[in-house]
Amino acid sequence: MSVVLTLGVLASATWAVAGLVLLRAEARAYGSRALHAAPAGDPAAGVRYAFTGAMSPGAKESVREHLPSYFAGLAYHGGIFTALGLLLLALCDVALPGRILMGARILLGLGVLGGLGLLLKRLLKPELRRLSHPDDVVSNLLATAFVALALTGPVTAWMLSAMLLLIYVPLGKIRHCLFFFVARRHLGAFFGRRGVFPPGGAHVR
Amino acid sequence: MSAELDQKLEALTDETLAKGLAVFREHLKEAEAGFLNACVRCGLCADSCHYHRAEPRLENVPGRKLDHIASVFRAHYTTFGRVAPGLVGAKRFDRDMARAWVDAVFGRCSLCGRCSLNCTIGIPMPALFRAARRALGAMGLVPDDLQANVENSLRHGNNMAIEREEWVETLEWIEEELQAETGDPQARIPVDKQGARCLFTVNPREAKFFPLSLQASAKVFWAAKEDWTLASEAGWDLTNYALFTCEDDQAAAIVKNLTDAMTRLGCEVLVIGECGHGYQSARWMGPEWLKSAFPFPVVSILELMDQYLDEGRIQVDPTKNTQPVTLHDPCNLVRHGGISEPQRRVLRRAVNTFTEMAPRGIENYCCGGGGGQLAMSEYRNRRLKAGRMKADQIRATGAKVVAAPCHNCIDQLSELNKEYQLKVHIKTVAELVAAALVPPTSTPSSTPTFAEAQP
Numbered sequence: 001m002s003v004v005l006t007l008g009v010l011a012s013a014t015w016a017v018a019g020l021v022l023l024r025a026e027a028r029a030y031g032s033r034a035l036h037a038a039p040a041g042d043p044a045a046g047v048r049y050a051f052t053g054a055m056s057p058g059a060k061e062s063v064r065e066h067l068p069s070y071f072a073g074l075a076y077h078g079g080i081f082t083a084l085g086l087l088l089l090a091l092c093d094v095a096l097p098g099r100i101l102m103g104a105r106i107l108l109g110l111g112v113l114g115g116l117g118l119l120l121k122r123l124l125k126p127e128l129r130r131l132s133h134p135d136d137v138v139s140n141l142l143a144t145a146f147v148a149l150a151l152t153g154p155v156t157a158w159m160l161s162a163m164l165l166l167i168y169v170p171l172g173k174i175r176h177c178l179f180f181f182v183a184r185r186h187l188g189a190f191f192g193r194r195g196v197f198p199p200g201g202a203h204v205r
Numbered sequence: 206m207s208a209e210l211d212q213k214l215e216a217l218t219d220e221t222l223a224k225g226l227a228v229f230r231e232h233l234k235e236a237e238a239g240f241l242n243a244c245v246r247c248g249l250c251a252d253s254c255h256y257h258r259a260e261p262r263l264e265n266v267p268g269r270k271l272d273h274i275a276s277v278f279r280a281h282y283t284t285f286g287r288v289a290p291g292l293v294g295a296k297r298f299d300r301d302m303a304r305a306w307v308d309a310v311f312g313r314c315s316l317c318g319r320c321s322l323n324c325t326i327g328i329p330m331p332a333l334f335r336a337a338r339r340a341l342g343a344m345g346l347v348p349d350d351l352q353a354n355v356e357n358s359l360r361h362g363n364n365m366a367i368e369r370e371e372w373v374e375t376l377e378w379i380e381e382e383l384q385a386e387t388g389d390p391q392a393r394i395p396v397d398k399q400g401a402r403c404l405f406t407v408n409p410r411e412a413k414f415f416p417l418s419l420q421a422s423a424k425v426f427w428a429a430k431e432d433w434t435l436a437s438e439a440g441w442d443l444t445n446y447a448l449f450t451c452e453d454d455q456a457a458a459i460v461k462n463l464t465d466a467m468t469r470l471g472c473e474v475l476v477i478g479e480c481g482h483g484y485q486s487a488r489w490m491g492p493e494w495l496k497s498a499f500p501f502p503v504v505s506i507l508e509l510m511d512q513y514l515d516e517g518r519i520q521v522d523p524t525k526n527t528q529p530v531t532l533h534d535p536c537n538l539v540r541h542g543g544i545s546e547p548q549r550r551v552l553r554r555a556v557n558t559f560t561e562m563a564p565r566g567i568e569n570y571c572c573g574g575g576g577g578q579l580a581m582s583e584y585r586n587r588r589l590k591a592g593r594m595k596a597d598q599i600r601a602t603g604a605k606v607v608a609a610p611c612h613n614c615i616d617q618l619s620e621l622n623k624e625y626q627l628k629v630h631i632k633t634v635a636e637l638v639a640a641a642l643v644p645p646t647s648t649p650s651s652t653p654t655f656a657e658a659q660p
Contacts, residue, residue, distance in 0.1 A: 036492035133294030195543030
């Protein structure tokens with residue numbers, strides 16, 4: 001891989017990380033809220049549940065009733081993280097063994113299908129289309145292209161797509177790669193403290 | 206939207222809009238700023254909302270309601286929102302946006318929080334809807350009849366403007382009824398009893414319209430030989446409609462009535478009657494509004510009844526409640542309050558046939574009356590329409606009695622009962638327990654062993 005492309009990707013990644021750090025710092029600058037009510041449950045247990053059981057189909061109606069979207073989302077994110085892993089390996093000039101590479105390619109393929117499926121859903125469902133902003137389409141296209149090019153190449157195009165994606169990360173909704181964790185941690189702590197998460201909370205006997 | 210509210214919106218000045226925006230900004234903390242950066246507009250929250258279930262349209266999608274708020278955040282407080290507003294959907298806070306906020310957060314939301322559980326990301330949306338309501342409040346855009354409840358509480362110490370004499374006379378009358386019912390001339394409804402262990406608080410609707418509900422609670426206390434009292438002055442009303450207007454200073458002043466009464470009467474435990482928002486206000490929000498921990502535990506009467514049964518302080522005979530019973534889970538009590546199991550244990554003991562709704566517990570649907578909706582007459586039709594989910598849930602159980610541990614929910618359920626021809630009876634849990642009570646023997650009970658429900 002050319003040095004220029006490598007440096008370009010590294011610079012873009014630095015931009016993405018710096019942007020996310022800055023966004024997080026901006027959010028933190030709003031200050032935290034002191035809590036005074038005596039807890040009924042364990043916030044830490046709530047956070048653990050928020051990142052595990054609370055996301056499962058059994059606990060989440062929106063998942064149960066939208067399993068195709070759920071699995072498309074899983075595949076899409078699986079593809080994105082696989083492509084990011086491959087990008088890291090490519091930057092380090094590390095080659096994967098054939099079987100693992102095949103597995104990665106399957107994940108990439110599923111990721112592309114998931115990304116395109118979600119994009120089509122957004123464009124075809126009137127309510128979802130009206131809910132959307134251009135950012136939603138741009139974010140999807142950038143990420144899906146990145147995954148697709150990881151699968152098909154050429155490498156130069158893949159690297160360029162990686163740069164574009166990384167540059168866009170802190171600008172649009174892809175920032176949820178950070179704020180998903182922030183929001184879900186707060187959700188878990190809130191409901192954990194009140195004894196709502198995990199289910200039954202403080203009152204189970 | 207009411208004509209008055211519409212006129213107020215038309216009359217908004219730039220200064221008023223700036224004031225609202227400043228209040229909104231002031232309300233945001235790290236958590237809310239994080240939430241406002243997190244939504245991916247996947248739309249999967251749509252069907253978690255009873256408004257959307259009843260009327261599937263974009264404006265009823267929680268993510269859409271949230272986006273009205275997030276778009277203002279992006280426009281005013283994010284760099285890229287200022288640079289490329291069209292790309293990321295950033296919109297300035299103007300008259301049209303204020304109108305959209307009013308419609309979204311007052312007109313189409315009961316702050317039930319069901320969307321939070323179903324959000325792909327996990328955004329507690331009511332936290333942001335509260336920030337918007339607070340900003341609108343600063344702009345004078347809280348619906349008048351909702352605000353009137355707050356004003357009553359601030360002026361009269363209760364939200365129905367019941368004067369002390371009327372309140373005390375009502376209690377005396379209910380006490381006579383209690384004595385007649387129990388056959389015990391010593392059955393009392395203590396008022397202003399210094400040093401009583403429990404200060405009991407009720408929804409003023411019990412005094413005005415549902416005296417049997419208060420009588421039922423009193424009967425349970427009588428059977429448990431509880432050392433309890435009500436306050437004659439401010440401090441007996443558990444409601445706090447400022448939870449819905451989101452004016453924290455007013456909410457603090459109202460909840461202070463309860464803490465002052467606890468101090469004045471020297472009670473140990475603050476007991477909240479069957480009221481969802483009253484419980485959330487006193488148990489969870491009160492200390493935050495007053496910015497200090499309460500030096501006493503706050504418990505729901507449901508927890509107390511559960512404990513009485515568990516400790517054998519009261520006995521019940523379920524054959525006295527023969528009709529099939531189902532249970533409504535008030536959002537403020539269950540999803541936001543953490544009280545979901547005590548009422549179930551109580552009902553399993555106190556009624557013959559107990560059937561759960563589906564979904565239930567923290568996944569249960571809002572009845573439609575929460576978030577101050579019952580007090581906002583301009584949205585009555587929407588409220589009843591949105592209540593269809595609850596009506597369907599009730600009908601599917603085949604129950605003849607709906608236990609609803611919340612007086613606001615009872616009002617809404619009563620309207621749904623008529624609107625959807627459910628033909629059910631709606632009762633508090635205490636009413637069912639009181640009906641099933643086995644009269645206590647004359648042997649004195651052991652010293653109360655109530656273990657504080659909170660650390």
